[in-house]
Amino acid sequence: MLDVDDVRAARERVRETSRWTPLEYSHTFSEMTGANVHLKLETFQRTGAFKIRGATNRIATLSDEERTAGVVTASAGNHAQGVALAASRAGVDSKIVMPEHAPIAKVKATRSYGGEVVLYGVDYSEAAERAHEIEHEEGRTYVHAFDDPAIMAGQGTIGLEIVDDLPEVDTVVVPIGGGGLISGIATALKGFDSDIRVIGVQAEGASSVAESLQKGEIYERESVDTIADGIATRRVGDLTFDVIDERVDEVVTVDDSEIAIALTYLLERSKTLVEGAGAVPLAALLNGRFEYDEDETIVPCLCGGNIDLNTLTTVIMRGLVETGRYVRLKTVLKDRPGALEDLIDVIAAQQANIYAIQHDRTSRDIGMNAAEVELDLETRGPEHVAELVAGMEERGYEVELLS
Known part of the structure; x- marks a missing residue:
């Protein structure tokens, strides 16, 4: 099982590539909730999302033979950009399989970072199937988006930054797709202080983790349907599920209307642009999806800001209608x-x-x-x-x- 020393080692590997992102107190959301709310602004990370951390850590562990053969991965967008940039900086060739309907902005950004993009399938799961075929056909190393200890450790460096900047933190709220981000963050936080509470949040239309925990085994959805494309996965990872089950205190869900409202509030009140996946932690807090005490110090992790402009227009309008x-x-x-x-x-x-x-x-x-x-x-x-x-x-x- 991943431990905090793995996360500390990852911090040294990713230090030159990833940014130490801001942790800012929010007067607006503190007043709205009664909590002491600090926003972890991973939206200001290189590539616009946290994925560069895990990708950099994983590629740093490649053997010389693996570096020569190149890497392949599947992603709805943010992991794609992270792998493309990390690979380019390391001089490693990368091939990225993305769903056919991946946001245009993410496809273009991935190509700009040096990745060769292959569009395939209706969602992440189908793209991953094609990526594994390429792995075997071309002898590349598959860089998993979440179910890999090195990936989890890299993402967990966010947790180390949070406790360094805010040692008195009580609760950290993290979005969940495949589970790599929350596995790493929970490992880092619990390694610092086991009393820090970790809340995971999923979109209702992609709630594989919440359902898996209820069933006591991994549950795979037949399909996903949410505006939060960054966490639109049909199943949690095998490795990440074990970490979540052991170290995450609670997993809750929010619907697309609540995500749209949170995104709109962030844009209007905090002047912060996030994608749907980045808004789910705040959506859970604003809608009381978990209990907390007055003046509790809570950190919603805004995991990314790579939202397609057409999607942004739709989401803003939805948020305006809902409010x-x-x-x-x-x-x-x-x-x-x-x-x-x-x-x-x-x-x-x-x-x-x-x-x-x-x-x-x-x-x-x-x-x-x-x-x-x-x-x-x-x-x-x-x-x-x-x-x-x-x-x-x-x-x-x-x-x-x-x-």
Whole structure:
């Protein structure tokens, strides 16, 4: 089993390649939760995520023969970039298999770091199958994304940084995909102080670890479905599961709406851009997925910031909808001059901002003398939405909320 000395050795190997990332106190989230919240900003890591740590440590352990043959791996994006950069810095050829629908930004970044990208499969598991085929066909060394002691030890250097910067930490909250990150961090933290609590968080649509712990054995999902692509794995690793079972205190889940809201809060209130996987620890804290004491010192690990811009747009909009900041509604007007202007006056009186209007006289769901109107509105929150709807209904409009 991995131990803290492995993590300390890894810190020496990765020191020149990875960055010691900031640990910053958050007034906003401390006030929102009542806890003493410090954010571990691994979003500022080289390649934009923690994966460079484990990849650098693993490649540093290659034999001369393995270095000559090159490496291969599978990844949804962040591990791909870590392996590509670590391999390039070590003068090792790398081939990276990524799912066909991996975020474009991550594919481009991986290529820019010197990795040869092969797009294959619908998710990480299928990409990994192809990577193993390449391993045997070309004699390359497979660099596992999480189920490897050297990978786990490299990721665990985050835990050493946390206790060096904040020795009084009580709880550290970590996202879980395949389990390499939390295995390393839990090993480092428990090696420093066994009383430090480690909470793992998964997306509901990829909750293999939570289900495995409940069953007492590794459970593989048939599919995954979450905006947190960085932790969208169908199963936990064999090695990581044992470490999680022994050293992680609790594993909880959050849904995509909660992830979107946390991501939006981080962007708006902390000016911090994270990907979906990076937002899950904060989502768990904000939604009370685990118990904690008032003024408890809690560190959510924001594990990465490599989010595709198209995905970011969707997630922000979802976050605005969930927090009542953006609403789409439908109503029916009499088809006469001035009817639309009257509706706009009502909305203006409620101080909602109109983004878009769709006016349709041809809908089969309305009378011949009516027009259906859909409006996209900027609002100030749930109470404002309720006031807006009430104001429209007082003026005789029937209102249907579409989002």
